[in-house]
Amino acid sequence: MSDKREQLQAIATQAIQKDGVRSVSFRTLADAVGVKSASVHYHFPTKSDLTHAVVSAYTATFVARLEALERKHRTLSGKLNAFTRIFDEVLADDDLCLCGMMAAELTSLDAATQHALKKFFDEAEAWLERTIDVHADELTAPLPGKHLAKVLMSGLEGAVLLDRVAGGDNRLRAMRALVKAVLA
Amino acid sequence: MSDKREQLQAIATQAIQKDGVRSVSFRTLADAVGVKSASVHYHFPTKSDLTHAVVSAYTATFVARLEALERKHRTLSGKLNAFTRIFDEVLADDDLCLCGMMAAELTSLDAATQHALKKFFDEAEAWLERTIDVHADELTAPLPGKHLAKVLMSGLEGAVLLDRVAGGDNRLRAMRALVKAVLA
DNA sequence: GTCTATATACAGATAGAC
């Protein structure tokens, strides 16, 4: 069954968001689903296979969520607040964004996973830029959409990273204040 | 000699900024300075001793740099640009901020190192907030200094993290544009 | 698909000689 494969992938994703790729082993993963480590290698021959699958799936889910969010909200305010809320949920579980975590571990990732990681950030920022540009009339920011998109993405990734250290959500709240400040 | 200790600490700092705490071993560290791993344990009995020393020294250097920067520049514009330049230098070496990297590895750090890490971010943001508030007349941002300080720190940490994945410095440039945009 | 068993490598840490 590829049910096991998906189960392993889900558990790996959670563990990486909390502790990083390096702390996820074939053994801990096997224990979590009640098999032996050799069985995990059946589903994911190497660790690179696992990290690549995890990043790709995370990106697909993230993009799907942005598309849903796009349909649900009509204003820029609504869309940006919903975007920010994704990071609130991540932090609430004391996690990092999967890709923010793996960005820190960049040098230990294989080329394919690194490429998939770059794609995640590019797609997120492309969505933000598109969204901002469509609603340019709602903006007061003296900042091009291209720049604002990158500021928001970097800021949110950094905010979750720093807030997890400090406890609480002071940085994320500052980011919400920024979003509010750039809206008309 | 504590010359060796400082040498080990410097090499550990560089290695952590590039690859993270987990990739720095007593063996690789020993090889880099031409001793055996047991000798590294003489200077830093446990890995926690090493990480704590590294974060504390990094924070002290960072704060000293902020104080120097404070004396050198008179305008908010000058001070914030100089602050941003610190992150440019980090990225230019394909490194992360030591504390940004270790923030990702939070769950694997001992309590003392975690506390020292929190202190780094608090001190950096406190400096920013103080600096912004002193020059409130140079600001156009409809954002309190407390929030702007956190946005800048989160944004810069995130920008270096994401830019290293992508290559180039697009996110850091967007942050520079933000700084320019909030100045009168 | 999952298992046992194993190969190989490397991690942090310590004992005790020099």
Place this chain on the structure above:
DNA sequence: GTCTATCTGTATATAGAC
């Protein structure tokens, strides 16, 4: 302060039985 030697644990990965 540094060394050799070693303990113990864990990592990724593979071979081959079931």
